[in-house]
Amino acid sequence: MIKDYLPILIQAVVAIGFAASALVVSIILGKAGKRNPTKDTAYECGMLPEGNAQPRFSVKFYQVAMLFILFDIEIVFMYPWAVVFREFVRAHHPVIFWSMLSFVSILTVGYVYAIKKGALDWKK
Amino acid sequence: MMPAIYLEAIVLTLGVLLVLMEAFSNSEEKTPVAWLGIVGLTFVFILTFFTANDLSASPYSAFYHADFRAIFFKRFALLTTIVVLVLSIEYRGVVQKYVFGSRPQAGLGEFYALPVFTCAGLMWMASAVDFIMIFVSLELVTISFYILVAYMRRNAGSLEAGVKYLILSALSTGFFVYGITWIYGVTGQTSLEKIGAILLGLKVSHGPLLFGFMLVLTGLGFKIACAPFQIWVPDVYQGAPTPVTAFLSVGSKAAGFIVLMRVAEVFLPVPWINHKAVTILVALAALSLLYGNLAAMPQHNLKRLMAYSSIAHAGYILIAVACIGSRYANIAVSFYLAGYLLMTLLTFLVMAAVANQAGGDDIVHFNGLGKRSPYLAFAMLAAMASLAGIPLTVGFFGKFLIFYVAYEKGQFLLMGIGVLTVAAGFYYYFKVVRAMYWKEPADDTPVRTSPLTGATIAALAFCIFFLGVYPAPVIRALEGPPSDNPRLLAR
Numbered sequence: 078m079i080k081d082y083l084p085i086l087i088q089a090v091v092a093i094g095f096a097a098s099a100l101v102v103s104i105i106l107g108k109a110g111k112r113n114p115t116k117d118t119a120y121e122c123g124m125l126p127e128g129n130a131q132p133r134f135s136v137k138f139y140q141v142a143m144l145f146i147l148f149d150i151e152i153v154f155m156y157p158w159a160v161v162f163r164e165f166v167r168a169h170h171p172v173i174f175w176s177m178l179s180f181v182s183i184l185t186v187g188y189v190y191a192i193k194k195g196a197l198d199w200k201k
Numbered sequence: 202m203m204p205a206i207y208l209e210a211i212v213l214t215l216g217v218l219l220v221l222m223e224a225f226s227n228s229e230e231k232t233p234v235a236w237l238g239i240v241g242l243t244f245v246f247i248l249t250f251f252t253a254n255d256l257s258a259s260p261y262s263a264f265y266h267a268d269f270r271a272i273f274f275k276r277f278a279l280l281t282t283i284v285v286l287v288l289s290i291e292y293r294g295v296v297q298k299y300v301f302g303s304r305p306q307a308g309l310g311e312f313y314a315l316p317v318f319t320c321a322g323l324m325w326m327a328s329a330v331d332f333i334m335i336f337v338s339l340e341l342v343t344i345s346f347y348i349l350v351a352y353m354r355r356n357a358g359s360l361e362a363g364v365k366y367l368i369l370s371a372l373s374t375g376f377f378v379y380g381i382t383w384i385y386g387v388t389g390q391t392s393l394e395k396i397g398a399i400l401l402g403l404k405v406s407h408g409p410l411l412f413g414f415m416l417v418l419t420g421l422g423f424k425i426a427c428a429p430f431q432i433w434v435p436d437v438y439q440g441a442p443t444p445v446t447a448f449l450s451v452g453s454k455a456a457g458f459i460v461l462m463r464v465a466e467v468f469l470p471v472p473w474i475n476h477k478a479v480t481i482l483v484a485l486a487a488l489s490l491l492y493g494n495l496a497a498m499p500q501h502n503l504k505r506l507m508a509y510s511s512i513a514h515a516g517y518i519l520i521a522v523a524c525i526g527s528r529y530a531n532i533a534v535s536f537y538l539a540g541y542l543l544m545t546l547l548t549f550l551v552m553a554a555v556a557n558q559a560g561g562d563d564i565v566h567f568n569g570l571g572k573r574s575p576y577l578a579f580a581m582l583a584a585m586a587s588l589a590g591i592p593l594t595v596g597f598f599g600k601f602l603i604f605y606v607a608y609e610k611g612q613f614l615l616m617g618i619g620v621l622t623v624a625a626g627f628y629y630y631f632k633v634v635r636a637m638y639w640k641e642p643a644d645d646t647p648v649r650t651s652p653l654t655g656a657t658i659a660a661l662a663f664c665i666f667f668l669g670v671y672p673a674p675v676i677r678a679l680e681g682p683p684s685d686n687p688r689l690l691a692r
Contacts (some may be wrong), residue, residue: 079409109600186220186221190224
């Protein structure tokens with residue numbers, strides 16, 4: 078039982094060992110870099126960095142992201158459902174159709190609510 | 202007779218309806234949303250009395266049981282939510298103050314609709330007998346609580362409570378799921394019934410399974426707010442809007458306990474788990490009793506006091522959980538929770554009414570309530586007496602059952618700690634009573650309540666005394682019709 082988890086342990090050891098050895102090797106072989114204020118600034122593709130790294134984003138970004146994840150998950154559920162649909166209905170019962178319909182309709186209510194509340198209205 | 206599984210579907214539909222009503226109605230007034238919620242939930246509450254209890258033929262029976270306890274806790278969830286909605290209407294002024302939007306009552310509609318979804322989650326949880334089902338319904342409850350706790354978003358206290366609750370609750374859910382994966386890894390099952398059958402067999406590796414069970418116990422410990430997983434309780438209770446605090450302390454705790462009972466009933470009968478698990482449960486109970494009762498003593502804010510008292514009550518109920526295997530452990534837990542519902546919700550109702558007028562919920566604000574509004578003061582007296590466990594109140598009978606079960610199982614250490622801490626409880630509960638009757642009021646204006654709140658307060662206070670004298674209805678609802686099981690009432 079526990080032996081089955083041995084590969085996971087090996088992977089963990091390899092991961093930690095790789096990170097540790099890379100650091101150790103770079104300390105031993107590499108030259109110690111000199112620090113100066115310009116070197117310590119954030120690297121942005123060679124451009125001069127502008128402003129703070131943690132500005133306040135508009136809540137609309139989060140709303141769109143949340144809606145995206147919601148419907149993304151819906152699609153994730155729908156793929157396997159569509160794959161097994163025909164065989165399942167033939168072998169068992171059309172209950173699979175109604176359950177997906179209820180699932181989608183609950184999401185639709187959420188979508189209607191979001192639109193009605195102006196979650197996608199960027200001008201406001 | 203209707204299958205029990207329709208109840209949750211109706212509650213969920215009601216919630217969706219409320220949300221749509223909120224979104225589509227142009228009316229400025231949002232209180233009708235709460236009214237519809239109350240009426241709808243009352244309707245479902247009545248339906249529970251016409252629900253079929255038998256689960257033999259149901260295609261869902263692998264993960265959904267509708268036994269007497271499940272139906273009892275469904276009623277429990279419905280009743281809690283109804284009172285929370287009443288409380289929300291009473292409290293709407295404060296929420297409005299801290300959620301300003303384009304319109305005066307913006308955001309209140311969701312404040313009334315979200316508890317209905319929580320209620321659906323609680324009801325599913327009452328019936329869940331499969332770890333997946335338990336987890337999904339637990340998440341439904343927790344996620345709606347994340348929103349509700351941080352609801353007053355212009356109030357620093359509510360935001361602080363929201364962040365603390367989010368982080369610690371997510372952490373505890375992590376523990377819970379990790380525990381489930383270990384148990385699944387050993388047994389290959391998520392259904393509690395099948396896990397129980399495998400555990401009683403011989404070919405199970407002990408270490409990983411115990412580890413999984415302890416992780417599950419840790420996750421549930423957060424939900425029921427027992428020491429040492431209680432760090433979040435005082436701040437979250439104080440910061441959250443009062444109706445949400447009431448909901449958290451009753452609904453969330455009951456949900457945690459029903460899952461704990463279902464899990465413990467599978468694991469505790471296994472001989473090689475039993476003595477270890479009981480030791481841990483006894484330690485948790487003793488710690489919660491001592492910590493909750495001792496830390497409640499110096500509090501001068503009533504909401505914080507109720508938070509520590511909630512930890513203490515988790516300790517009392519854990520005594521009965523540690524005694525699973527005794528004939529009445531199940532009844533003791535459920536009855537205590539029912540009593541806890543009545544007295545806690547009554548306290549919060551009176552608190553909301555007083556805080557509306559006085560502008561705060563410190564014990565000082567209750568000074569002279571006996572002169573200002575004797576009716577509210579008497580209701581509060583009933584709640585406090587019951588929380589302390591004075592005879593003729595439901596709190597006394599709850600504690601009596603708990604100690605009886607502990608006596609039967611020979612848990613004399615827990616009995617001793619329990620009796621001592623009850624004495625400590627008298628001190629801090631009666632601090633409130635002393636403020637109400639022996640202190641001079643700051644002003645003499647009586648506290649106004651709406652008729653609905655007044656009626657709810659009267660009903661809860663009546664139930665506290667009625668069930669304290671005649672507890673049979675609750676016990677009968679838990680035991681079901683006569684059968685060959687040992688019965689408390691027949692003795």
